[in-house]
Amino acid sequence: MDRGPAIRVRDVQKSYKDLHVLRGVDLQVAPGSVFALLGSNGAGKTTLVRIMSTLLRADAGFVEVAGFDVAAASERVRASISLTGQFAAVDGILTGRENLVLVARLRHLRDPEGIADRLLERFGLTEAGSRRAATYSGGMTRRLDIAMSLVGDPPVVFLDEPTTGLDPQGRLEVWDTVRQLAGQGTTVLLTTQYLEEAEQLADRIAILHEGRIIADGTLAELKRLLPPVKVEYVEKQPTLEEVFLAVVGARDEASARPADQITEENR
Numbered sequence: 001m002d003r004g005p006a007i008r009v010r011d012v013q014k015s016y017k018d019l020h021v022l023r024g025v026d027l028q029v030a031p032g033s034v035f036a037l038l039g040s041n042g043a044g045k046t047t048l049v050r051i052m053s054t055l056l057r058a059d060a061g062f063v064e065v066a067g068f069d070v071a072a073a074s075e076r077v078r079a080s081i082s083l084t085g086q087f088a089a090v091d092g093i094l095t096g097r098e099n100l101v102l103v104a105r106l107r108h109l110r111d112p113e114g115i116a117d118r119l120l121e122r123f124g125l126t127e128a129g130s131r132r133a134a135t136y137s138g139g140m141t142r143r144l145d146i147a148m149s150l151v152g153d154p155p156v157v158f159l160d161e162p163t164t165g166l167d168p169q170g171r172l173e174v175w176d177t178v179r180q181l182a183g184q185g186t187t188v189l190l191t192t193q194y195l196e197e198a199e200q201l202a203d204r205i206a207i208l209h210e211g212r213i214i215a216d217g218t219l220a221e222l223k224r225l226l227p228p229v230k231v232e233y234v235e236k237q238p239t240l241e242e243v244f245l246a247v248v249g250a251r252d253e254a255s256a257r258p259a260d261q262i263t264e265e266n267r
Helices: 045-052 074-078 096-106 112-122 138-149 168-183 195-201 219-223 240-256 259-266
Strands: 007-016 019-029 034-038 060-065 081-084 156-160 187-192 204-209 212-217
Touching (some): 007 045, 019 212, 034 045, 034 168, 045 060, 045 187, 081 138, 096 138
Parallel strands (some): 034 204, 081 156, 156 187
Antiparallel strands (some): 007 060
C-alpha cells in the first residue's frame, strides 16, 4: 500500500434505471484508521461498499483501494481487501477451526492449520475451535466470520453493518474485534445505522444521505456543526427500577430493626 489514502472515492455515481442511488460520492480513508459510514436504509451504503470491493461497477467516478484502481486492477484490489457482509458466511456444519482452514486453502496459503490456530487465538476462540460453528453465539459467530475474512492479512477490511441482529453482548464483542484490527494497523471501513457504534469506534465519520455525503469529519468536528449546548434543568421522574429498589430497601431496613423500636416510632 502506498503512503496515500487507503481508500479514495471521487464523484462516484450509480443508478438502477430511474433510481439514482449514488449521486456523486467523495471520501478518503487514512491507512490504519476506522472510518464509519452512517446512513439510513436505502441511503446507498451497501452499494458503495460493493463498488469499492469490486462486486459492482460504478456508472461514473473513480475509486482506488490500497493504491489500485478498482476498475482497471480489480484482481489486485481483491487480493488487498476482505469483505464481511450483513450475514455471516460461516459454515455451521464445520468447526471454527475447519472454517478457517478451508478459507486458507482456498487462498492457496502455506500452513493453513497454523493460520487457523493463530486466528483462533487472536480472536479468543481457541477453546471453541473444535466445536461446530452452529453451536456458537451470535457474537462468536461474527468474530469467526471476521477472522475468516482476515486470512491472508488484507490491509483493508470492509464491514457492512457487522452487528445487525446481535444482542448487546455480541455487539460489544464485535466492537472489541474492530478495535483490535485498528490497533494492528488494518484499515477498516464500517457501515452502520447505529450512531453509538460509530461514536465508539470511528476515527472519522461520514453521513451518506440520498446518495451524497452530507457531512464528513471527526466526531468533534461533526459536533461543532450544531449550536453550542444549552444547559437546562428539568424535573426527573423516578424509574420503576428506582421505585422498586427504594421500596424493597425500606422494607428490608424496617425488618432489620427491633420490634420495640418500630412500635415506639409508630406512637
